[in-house]
Amino acid sequence: xxxxxxxxxxxxxxxxxxxxxxxxxxxxxxxxxxxxxxxxxxxxxxxxxxxxxxxxxxxxxxxxxxxxxxxxxxxxxxxxxxxxxxxxxxxxxxxxxxxxxxxxxxxxxxxxxxxxxxxxxxxxxxxxxxxxxxxxxxxxxxxxxxxxxxxxxxxxxxxxxxxxxxxxxxxxxxxxxxxxxxxxxxxxxxxxxxxxxxxxxxxxxxxxxxxxxxxxxxxxxxxxxxxxxxxxxxxxxxxxxxxxxxxxxxxxxxxxxxxxxxxxxxxxxxxxxxxxxxxxxxxxxxxxxxxxxxxxxxxxxxxxxxxxxxxxxxxxxxxxxxxxxxxxxxxxxxxxxxxxxxxxxxxxxxxxxxxxxxxxxxxxxxxxxxxxxxxxxxxxxxxxxxxxxxxxxxxx
Numbered sequence: 435x436x437x438x439x440x441x442x443x444x445x446x447x448x449x450x451x452x453x454x455x456x457x458x459x460x461x462x463x464x465x466x467x468x469x470x471x472x473x474x475x476x477x478x479x480x481x482x483x484x485x486x487x488x489x490x491x492x493x494x495x496x497x498x499x500x501x502x503x504x505x506x507x508x509x510x511x512x513x514x515x516x517x518x519x520x521x522x523x524x525x526x527x528x529x530x531x532x533x534x535x536x537x538x539x540x541x542x543x544x545x546x547x548x549x550x551x552x553x554x555x556x557x558x559x560x561x562x563x564x565x566x567x568x569x570x571x572x573x574x575x576x577x578x579x580x581x582x583x584x585x586x587x588x589x590x591x592x593x594x595x596x597x598x599x600x601x602x603x604x605x606x607x608x609x610x611x612x613x614x615x616x617x618x619x620x621x622x623x624x625x626x627x628x629x630x631x632x633x634x635x636x637x638x639x640x641x642x643x644x645x646x647x648x649x650x651x652x653x654x655x656x657x658x659x660x661x662x663x664x665x666x667x668x669x670x671x672x673x674x675x676x677x678x679x680x681x682x683x684x685x686x687x688x689x690x691x692x693x694x695x696x697x698x699x700x701x702x703x704x705x706x707x708x709x710x711x712x713x714x715x716x717x718x719x720x721x722x723x724x725x726x727x728x729x730x731x732x733x734x735x736x737x738x739x740x741x742x743x744x745x746x747x748x749x750x751x752x753x754x755x756x757x758x759x760x761x762x763x764x765x766x767x768x769x770x771x772x773x774x775x776x777x778x779x780x781x782x783x784x785x786x787x788x789x790x791x792x793x794x795x796x797x798x799x800x801x802x803x804x805x806x807x808x809x810x811x812x813x814x815x816x817x818x819x820x821x822x823x824x825x826x827x828x829x830x
Contacts, residue, residue, distance in 0.1 A: 440751060444759045447731065458727045459767040461720020462807065466771025466799040468713035471778055473795035476706025478788030493525075493658035494558060495667060496689040497675075499651050507682055508651050516678065517656065521670035523663040527656045528554035531641045532628050537587060538605045544590040546583075547633040548606060550641020550652075558657045561630060566600045566615035573614075574637040579644075581606070582615035582635040604634070609644055611636060664690060717802055720767065721810035724760050728814035732756065736821065743821070753819035760811020761804060768803025772796050 448455050497509060511529060518527045531550035536543050555561065556568040564585065573580050581604060588596040591604065596616055603610045611634075620630040636645070658667040668688050675683040742752065775791070782789045 437754075440755050440758065443755055444762060447759060448762065451731075454727060455763055458720075458723045459763055459770070461723045462717065462764050462767025462803050463720075463771040463774060465713055465717030465720050465806075466768045466803045467774040467778065468716055468771075469710065469799040469802060470772055470775035470791060470795045471782070471789065472706060472709040472713050473798065474775070474779070474789035474791040475782070475787060476703065476709070477790040477792060477795075479706070480703065481790055482788055493660060493664055493667075494690075495656045495658065495664070495671065497654040497656065497671060497686055498689065500685055500687050507679055507685055509654050509686070510652075513674070513678055514654050517654070517671055517674050520674055521656075521667060523658055523667035523670055525657045525659045526554055526558050527654060528552045528558055529638060529652050529654055530555060530628070531638060531646050531650055531652045533641070533646045533650070535607055535645070537583075537591065537634050539591040539599075539602060542591050544587055546587050547628040548641065548645055549628045549633055549635045550638040550645065551635050552638050555635075555655060558655050559630075561620070562618040564616045564618045565597050566613070568615050569635060569637050574639055577637060577639040577643060579609060579611045579640055580614045580637065581611040582617060583613055584617050584629075584631040584633045585619040586631045587634060588616045606634065606636070607645060714802065717806045721764070721806035724763055724807055725810040725814055727763075728756055728760055728811055729817075731759075732814055732818045740821065749819045752821075753815050756815035756818045757808070757811050760807045760815065764803045764807020764811075765800070767807075768800040771803065772799055775799070 499508070509529070514527050514529050517524060529552060533548045533550075534545065535548050537546045537548075538544075551569060552574055553569055553571045561568065563582075566582070568582055569580065572578075583591075583599065583604070585596070588599050592599045592602070599613045599616055602613050604613060605611075617630050642650070656667065656671065658664045668690065671688055672683070675686055679685065775795075779789055779791060
């Protein structure tokens with residue numbers, strides 16, 4: 435039999451069993467659609483994570499007291515300077531004091547994180563200003579009562595016209611501070627327990643004097659020279675901590691911003707793989723459906739197989755006929771599933787589920803569909819090809 439004759443027989447059989455074929459294809463359609471949707475949502479989740487952390491330098495390290503630590507030891511500016519000098523893998527270093535309180539302007543107030551910072555923090559944490567300027571070294575040295583506010587706080591206190599906040603005076607713990615800068619929205623870039631969007635930054639000396647007091651526990655923010663120096667920077671910082679605090683150095687911990695980002699991406703990736711496994715199970719179920727249909731088809735067409743063999747059809751012709759039928763059914767199901775996933779994207783966007791489809795997702799869905807159809811279609815096809823002409827012709 436020629437390939438054209440085999441294909442003609444395949445399409446005639448499919449056309450004669452439209453309902454059965456469609457129901458069989460449903461499993462493949464759902465499986466392919468699920469694969470594309472799951473991978474797209476996974477891509478969207480990872481992109482969201484990267485955007486949330488994009489304001490963080492991946493080489494940022496945060497040194498802070500362990501949760502629940504009872505030690506009276508605290509990080510100091512002298513320690514920060516010692517790390518700067520003795521840790522060659524460190525590019526920049528700064529300190530931050532964290533607190534919370536109400537910030538008010540006119541008759542409006544908002545709860546905010548309050549951070550006492552130095553001018554270096556802007557570079558270390560990639561802080562970008564929408565308006566105004568960041569805290570300067572002179573303002574810190576002179577303990578000037580100035581403030582840089584996050585985008586959310588600016589919105590709460592000043593409404594849509596946040597530009598008007600520059601030069602305004604806000605009140606923190608009963609004292610007035612002049613707003614000199616407004617940060618751009620940064621997303622999830624927590625530093626020292628402070629999220630910039632909902633924070634107010636004041637000079638470090640001002641926070642130490644008026645807001646948190648001299649006995650507060652500050653954190654140290656350090657920036658490695660590059661991502662390749664992160665591990666050596668951690669080792670060098672640990673050596674300095676051990677030198678200064680000796681057996682009390684375990685009262686402090688070092689948090690790697692790059693690891694935070696990687697952990698968040700790994701979590702999103704793990705969830706994607708779990709959902710992808712569900713999609714593969716759906717496809718396998720669809721493949722089993724194809725196998726069952728082909729088994730029924732072989733029984734129904736046993737005499738036809740016998741006649742074809744009697745007039746000269748070879749074993750491989752019969753095998754190819756049934757195998758092509760399985761491949762075509764699964765391929766059509768894969769294509770329909772991909773088209774369905776494309777239609778599903780606007781629906782997910784409507785429900786604010788971020789999904790980023792890729793060519794890889796489409797190819798994977800189609801490849802899995804055809805692969806499943808081929809795998810589960812081979813056995814019934816081989817059974818059909820193995821039938822003896824005399825037995826097939828005598829089958830009732």
